[in-house]
Amino acid sequence: MSSSTSNGQKPVPVDLPQLRPLAKRPEHTQVLIIICMLLGIAGFIGFMVAYWVGNQSQWQAASLGGGMLFFGFGVTAWGKYLMPRGPFVEERHDFDSSTSARSEFNAVITQRGGLVAKRRGVLLGLLALGSGLVGLALAFPLLRSLGPNPSKDTSAGNTNDSLSNTNWVKGSTVVTVDNRRVKVDDLEVGGVLTVFPAGNAGSSPDQVILIRLDNAQAAQAAPGRADWGCQGIVAFSKLCTHLGCPVGLYQQQTQQLVCPCHQSIFNVNAGCVPEFGPAPRPLPQLPITATSDGYLVANGSFNQPVGPGFWERP
Amino acid sequence: MIDETIDKSLNWVDDRLGTAKSGKTFLDKIFPDHWSFMLGEIALYSFVVLLATGVFLTLYYVPSSHDVIYNGSYIPLRGQHVSEAYSSSVALSFDVKSGLLMRQAHHWAADIFLGAMAVHMGRIVLTGAFRKPRELNFLIGVTMLMLGIVNGFLGYSLPDDLVSGTGIRIAYSIIESVPLVGSYLAFWLFGGNFPGDGSIIPRFFIIHVLIVPLIILGLLGAHLGLLVKQKHTQFKGPHRTEKNVVGTPMFPTFMAKTTGFLFMSTAVTFLLAGFAQINPFWQFGPYHPYQISYAVQPDWYMGWLDGALRIMPSWEWVGYGHTWPLEVFLPAVLFPGIIFNIFYAWPFLEARITKNRDYHNLLDSPRDRPKHTGAVVAMMALMLMVFLASSTDVLANFFNVPLQDTLWFFRFAVPIVPVIAGWLAYKICEELRHEDGAGKRKRASVVLRTEAGEYESIPSEPRPGDDHHELEPIEIPAFIDLVGADLATGEGVRRVLR
Incomplete structure (x- = not known):
């Protein structure tokens, strides 16, 4: 401990007012802080015990969190009430350099750099071109290797390569997600069922919702598509035309399909046109029919891409 | 003894990295x-x-x-x-x-x-x-x-x-x-x-x-x-x-x-x-x-x-x-x-x-700049309204109103509320700006009625703690004389628990 200093600065006395604590009765404050820190330490030990004897998140959180709360409070209070109360002051310095330093630095760029650049301008141009091109070259593998380009082929099949395709073709057998074929009588009037073309159960773009209306409703369900349904059952793409969420809520009383994501409402009785919300287009309808032994099959494919809009959509 | 050990290690580091000067600047740094x-x-x-x-x-x-x-x-x-x-x-x-x-x-x-x-x-x-x-x-x-x-x-x-x-x-x-x-x-x-x-x-x-x-x-x-x-x-x-x-x-x-x-x-x-x-x-x-x-x-x-x-x-x-x-x-x-x-x-x-391009190290109270605060509040209100609009379905269920109503409410509220909120904030700041002692703790006033029937208002004595004045700020000292000092802290200025 040295009371004199090497550079001649005089040490300040320890009882300088700014070095005193803020607390009026520091000894009392210290007792409170000791209690807080001891409670904190008890909490940390408690966490080890809680972990050792069981796996209750509540006990773990109470001991660890409670411990940290007390411990942290104690340390903060030590800083606030018992350390030198100040206030202390520090000068700010200007950020900008002196004028001469500035002009020297600027001259390095404009004059030393300018000398080189102006003398060999073509080389500078090539440097810029090459640097830009190498970045572009690296972007090829970085971006293009990620995945396929969207294919413009609109023939059915290969739904992973195209936004316009589904696996539904004329004659596709209608199956549930666990690959059961569907008969007309599997659905009661008012019932709904999510189905897929056989062989693609669970596929996102192929998902179709079957709704069984009564025959009269189904006949008017889509103008000009009276024969697209089958004994009151109509089939629509389940992908919302807004953002592609499954349109999974069917309100039987009003014959409306509701998308739970952004609350677009589609009127099933009018060919699933959007009546409300942000969805811009009707859900595409899938024509269906029944085979002679009563199983549902597709009677064609969708006449337009399913799901949300995209640039290449005609 | 311990001080000498610390001295030695710090010098060892400084011999190699020259950290003493920047280290002191860093540790002396003042935080408001x-x-x-x-x-x-x-x-x-x-x-x-x-x-x-x-x-x-x-x-x-x-x-x-x-x-x-x-x-x-x-x-x-x-x-x-x-x-x-x-x-x-x-x-x-x-x-x-x-x-x-x-x-x-x-x-x-x-x-x-x-x-x-x-x-x-x-x-x-x-x-x-x-x-x-x-x-x-x-x-x-x-x-x-x-x-x-x-x-x-x-x-x-x-x-x-x-x-x-x-x-x-x-x-x-x-x-x-x-x-x-x-x-x-x-x-x-x-x-x-x-x-x-x-x-x-x-x-x-x-x-x-x-x-x-x-x-x-x-x-x-x-x-x-x-x-x-x-x-x-x-x-x-x-x-x-x-x-x-x-x-x-x-x-x-x-x-x-x-x-x-x-x-x-x-x-x-x-x-x-x-x-x-x-x-x-x-x-x-x-x-x-x-x-x-x-x-x-x-x-x-x-x-x-x-x-x-x-x-x-x-x-x-x-x-x-x-x-x-x-x-x-x-x-x-x-x-x-x-x-x-x-x-x-x-x-x-x-x-x-x-058109103000000066250095600013002192902060403003929001009420000091009514126009700017109004603009900030309008931005905040816009963000808050589009945020609340994400609960149209929950609100419709909670208040038992049609979904259409909550949605149309927000279609209007999102552009309108920020304008009103910004204008209100501007007005409130304008008022507060000219109010002496705004934002300070109020002192109670004792109102006396004289025998002649006149009323007189006398500010009460400041409560303990209210008249707490900061000391003169000093530069943080590097050297403190600990020799022979009574390190048990002396009296302070402020009670911890009121």
Whole structure:
């Protein structure tokens, strides 16, 4: 401990007012802080015990969190009430350099750099071109290797390569997600069922919702598509035309399909046109029919891409 | 004895690194005191919790879309086809000791991180702390906010449950909506048409745990580095000028206070993690693209985008042989783009409009600049209204009104409320600005009635603590004479507990 200093600065006395604590009765404050820190330490030990004897998140959180709360409070209070109360002051310095330093630095760029650049301008141009091109070259593998380009082929099949395709073709057998074929009588009037073309159960773009209306409703369900349904059952793409969420809520009383994501409402009785919300287009309808032994099959494919809009959509 | 050892080691380091001078400058650094300066610290410390708990989670999480049969200890899911990502997320919650606590702490810390950054930014803007010379640090902060939102969304998606999977589907469709390149970007990112070839979960994972945190970490270093270099702003007060900083020194006072605060804010995160359930994805079930849950909402910081999507009319446009999904592109791509560009431009717009390009180290009280405060409040009201618009369905259920009504309410409220709120804020500031003693604690007045019937108002004596005056600020001394001093602290000035 040295009371004199090497550079001649005089040490300040320890009882300088700014070095005193803020607390009026520091000894009392210290007792409170000791209690807080001891409670904190008890909490940390408690966490080890809680972990050792069981796996209750509540006990773990109470001991660890409670411990940290007390411990942290104690340390903060030590800083606030018992350390030198100040206030202390520090000068700010200007950020900008002196004028001469500035002009020297600027001259390095404009004059030393300018000398080189102006003398060999073509080389500078090539440097810029090459640097830009190498970045572009690296972007090829970085971006293009990620995945396929969207294919413009609109023939059915290969739904992973195209936004316009589904696996539904004329004659596709209608199956549930666990690959059961569907008969007309599997659905009661008012019932709904999510189905897929056989062989693609669970596929996102192929998902179709079957709704069984009564025959009269189904006949008017889509103008000009009276024969697209089958004994009151109509089939629509389940992908919302807004953002592609499954349109999974069917309100039987009003014959409306509701998308739970952004609350677009589609009127099933009018060919699933959007009546409300942000969805811009009707859900595409899938024509269906029944085979002679009563199983549902597709009677064609969708006449337009399913799901949300995209640039290449005609 | 101990002092000599410390002296020796410090000299050893200084011989090699020359740290004494810069070290002293650093430890002498003065931090002004104000409660609102802790908001950024909350963000910093929740980021620390995110890193720590996040490392724990990576030890157990498997970023894979492979289909597996769940066979863990959560009985309702047993035997179901789930992705490996989902299975491992449930396993790290239930079959890893303390896993649930760590996962929930991670999620809570993310929500707090974003919230603290938003409130911190509000403080910076309202008090004018973004002005010269701190514009660059403001830009860094806005970038961290944006990256935080992105990384929050990515992390939220990783469990691959029914709710977050729907969020990924929506993200796909939003990318798809970009004119010209949208479907290409979506196909590349996901490896094909949704749900792609199974690469999205591993890609989200590496972006979430490595790339974005690394960028945030770098920006955080720059943010704090600039804070140290440029020194903290301070509120107006006795002895406080544009040319100085008055407060507590880095060592030991600020270090003690901030270390304690690290403990306390971490404590709150862990208490929430243990007692407030968050994102119970085992109840939502695994993601299947043909299934959907009701009242699906993202984490709170995505709400403003969801709300914007909801209130947008169905303005898809078909023209020039192409489909322009404006009902998606405008609210989900253009709107956030505009908002963040306004954030980035704010310091420069403010300087241009006020024509004030001076250094500003003293903070304003929001009431001192009514027009600016009005503009800030209008921005905040806009963000709040689009955020609230993301709960149209919940509000419709709660108030038992048609969904149409809540939606139309917000279609009007989103443009109107910010105008009213901004105007009100402007008026209130105008009033307060001319009010003496606004914001100061009121003293009671004793009103006396004289015998003649006159009334007289006499201010009461100040209450203890009210007349507390700061001492004259001094430079922090390097040398303190400890020889023979009575180190047991003498009397202080202020009682701790009133």
